Amino acid sequence: MTLLSAQTSVVLPDPVAIVDAFHEHFNEHMTMTREGQAVHFEADYGNGTLSAEEGRFAARINCVSENVLLSVKAMVAEHIVEFTGDTSLDFRWEGHGSDLRELPNLFVGRVVRSYNLTPRMRRVVFAVDNGIERLAAGGLHVRLLILPDQTRTPVWPHLSKTGAIVWAKGEDEQARRVYTIRAINKERAEVDIDFVMHEGDNMPGAHFGATAAVGDIVGIVGPGGERPEADHYVFAGDETALPVMLRMVAEMPAGKTVTVYAEVDNEGEQQDVRSNADLSWNWLYRRGQPAGTAGLLQQALRQHSWEKQDGLHVFVGCEKDEARAIKKVLADEAGLAKKAFVAAGYWVRGANDDH
Ligand SMILES: Cc1cc2nc3c(=O)[nH]c(=O)nc-3n(C[C@H](O)[C@H](O)[C@H](O)COP(=O)(O)OP(=O)(O)OC[C@H]3O[C@@H](n4cnc5c(N)ncnc54)[C@H](O)[C@@H]3O)c2cc1C
Incomplete structure (x- = not known):
């Protein structure tokens, strides 16, 4: 390469x-x-x-x-x-790219429709007028730049000569939140992003998802996040990782085996699961316990049989402290090599997750 x-x-x-x-x-x-x-x-x-x-x-x-x-x-x-x-x-x-000042991976998304998939998961469909091919070719997630005010002209970030990204400040400052591209329709030049309607105060991401109106604009920076090649996979995540887990199993070819542990609040949060892979999908229910505190993912991964470790890749996405605890389970209890798993903090309990 x-x-x-x-x-x-x-x-x-x-x-x-x-x-x-x-x-x-x-x-x-x-x-x-x-x-x-x-x-x-x-x-x-x-x-x-x-x-x-x-x-x-x-x-x-x-x-x-x-x-x-x-x-x-x-x-x-x-x-x-x-x-x-x-x-x-x-x-x-x-x-390479030393003269670049504009962000080549910045796209503008315009809301074309939005609707609830479940009571706590809302889909927003964005039209991307330029660059949908590039957005489709890369990784799985993007950084959304959420404007402070839809009536102001957006001041998009640019690159300084040190390579740092210079973000708009003051009244033009945008909240930056990471989301998964759940699906891309290249013919229509549209991307679907699914927003968890979580609890909390001052949450620009969830608020945008809940209130997005047709014609609203976001900046979309990315995509990022590679998909490691493996023969069999174990995925575990709460509802913030549900979009990526559903997308990964949907795009997986026949011949792969996948076990998924998906934590949601209750049965009403289940979504249809489609895959050509040999899939075992397990829903875990928090039943009113606050997200990030139930320990269900950790428990499921402790009980998982880790006998087949050759050609295995494990992905975990959930609350940051929970992800840290799960890393220990995977390394110390399951005995997985560092390269065989990723346990990512998808959000931080009690804190804004500005990236
Ligand atoms: C690679 C990656 C992909 C992601 N993909 C998605 C996706 O497709 N859809 C999606 O909805 N999220 C996704 N997330 C998670 C999302 O970025 C965070 O939940 C983020 O905090 C949401 O921003 P916010 O503005 O709503 O809340 P913030 O301003 O970050 O936080 C405000 C308050 O809400 C709380 N909070 C944040 N998220 C949650 C939650 N899930 N449950 C309960 N409380 C919460 C915080 O603890 C804080 O108290 C992804 C994260 C990463 C790293």
Whole structure:
């Protein structure tokens, strides 16, 4: 596979401390190998080296696509600023996409209709006038940019020369929330996004889903999130991960085996499940307990038989603390290798999830 590459370097007072900070911060999320003053990382989407060289911090990265390269460059740039605390640092990227200032993965979605799938899951269908092919070709989820006011002209983000994304501020600031593209209709240039109508205060994502009117606009940044290849899968998630689990099983070819544990409040939240794979779908019911507290996913994964680990991939999406606890179950109790599973915090109990 051809990888797209970019590199940068910046003079810093203590570049080794920044390599250390990256190592510590990202070790949990990808395979990292330390070699003296350098750390190499390896992930499904690419690889790279972060190093301290003659008073400079240097980053060299190689990624599978332009969107991923852009995100990794932004992530590196934003963390250099976070770790040094210096917002005035001046550096530039060389290599692929170094002259880009507009976000190539920003699309505009216009609401064409919305309706409830279940009492707590509402579908919003967006028309995407430009770029539906690119939106369909990539990963499974996107970042929605929710405008503060539909009557103002949107001020969309752009790229600084450091690779960081410059977001609109003040009255134009947009709430950023991650959602799954549940389905794409390329002929009609439409995408379906399913919003959980969860409890809570001040929740721009759920509020947008509940109130979206025909003609309302959102920014759509993405897509991201790769789908690891495997022979058999185990998926577990609450209703925020229901769209991605339903999409993944719907798109899975015959010959694969999948076991799914899907936590929802009650039977009224079930949706039709379609798949060509050999599928065992298990609904788990919280029955009024607050989301993220029932422990049903953890319990189901503890009881799952983990005998067949060859060619296995496990995906979990749920509340952040729950995901952390489940990671331990998968690694320590089920004995799964780090590469065999992803347990992602899809939302944070008691906090806004601005990405
Ligand atoms: C990769 C990925 C894909 C996702 N896909 C989807 C999707 O397709 N559909 C979807 O609805 N969500 C999805 N989510 C989850 C969604 O991003 C979060 O639920 C997000 O917090 C919603 O933003 P909000 O503005 O409604 O609430 P926030 O402003 O983030 O939070 C406000 C309050 O609501 C609470 N809250 C947030 N989510 C929930 C919940 N699910 N249950 C109970 N309380 C909650 C928070 O704890 C907080 O107290 C996804 C997340 C990720 C990371």
